[in-house]
Amino acid sequence: MGRTATRRSKKINVVYADHLKEIIDLRRWLSKYGWSNVTKLKLAKFPDTDRGVMSSKRFKKGDTIIAIPLDLMITYKTVSKGLTEILSLSDVSLEIHDLLTLFLVTERCKEQSLWSEYINSLPQNSPPLPWLASPEELNSYPADLQIISERKRKNLEESLYRTKRSIKKHPDCVLDEDLFKWGYVLVNTRAVYIHPDFVRITNENMNDALADEPTMALCPFLDMFNHHFQALTESEVVYREGQWFYQLKTLTGTNKYDQIFISYGAHDNIKLLMEYGFFLADNKLDTVKFGLEEVLKIAGVNVDSRQYKFIKDHNFDNSEDLYIGYEGISFNLKAVLFVICNAEVKNFNYVVFGNFPDDFLKYLPQYTKKLLFYKKSSF
């Protein structure tokens, strides 16, 4: 079989990606700077997820899947050294996301960069995030997605504005808005969490005026793992044989040739779609969220000031917490439904933080159905 051979694993066709020039170069570059692929990781294109990671090795619970030398990561230390020509970090107040974006973009613009093998291995276009769509398309989204889209676009615009204002000298391409957008989105979809103490102990310039904690970092190859809500891995920074490594351990084990997933967090499908540009058909963490006004409309009731105050005082109107999930109705939604449907009850605290009455619980499946039908019909 040639380099483009496909393999049938659990009836799934995967196409290896290790023969591609950008991946050969990436692997060479990683090994030149101290990465050894002892766990036989391979990159492949999977039908459901596109490019991801697999191994010809089986992992047991607790095994290390990958360990990347810290020197190969783009951390605050890397950017604070690499950006000195174009900005003075002690004079500006940028966030770590801004700095990683600026670093990626400036390195991509250079004819020769120490990071070009890494940058060439990245998707050359942004993933299809819904909030990057045209204003006409955004107008056709459901209201909740429009609100998130607006917030995300505003964050991107503010990052670009802060960054442009801070640059004292720059190659022209750094101000290219599409390129900045590419870098910003890639940082958002690929950065890993690193404890700021590790960044501090390895960086003498930590007095710089960073506007937030340097908890984001880019990690070549480790950023090739796709997400699954059931994946359980643990990341840690370890010191071995005179070198720091960022490593991932599996807490479940994986089979040979299966795609190896990590979890990007306990995200429902809206979060996955808006942050990463995909969703999972069987996502058990998925929820259907409601706003207080929507719940009132569906229930067809008006509330008096005492009911409204109770809901507000306990933050029960936060739409992040008003949802129906695989496990049923959330506590906050249950509390809101009880309060809005029982104006005559004197002491809401007693019921909501005690026991809901049986006759209310009996009708809960009906309320749930009504809420879900309404939501479905509103699309």
Ligand SMILES: C[S@@+](CC[C@H](N)C(=O)[O-])C[C@H]1O[C@@H](n2cnc3c(N)ncnc32)[C@H](O)[C@@H]1O
């Ligand atoms: C950290 S990267 C993972 C590697 C990426 N697939 C690649 O080829 O570079 C995150 C991006 O991968 C894709 N992704 C991750 N998990 C996925 C999944 N379960 N299904 C589909 N796409 C996924 C999304 O485009 C996401 O923005």
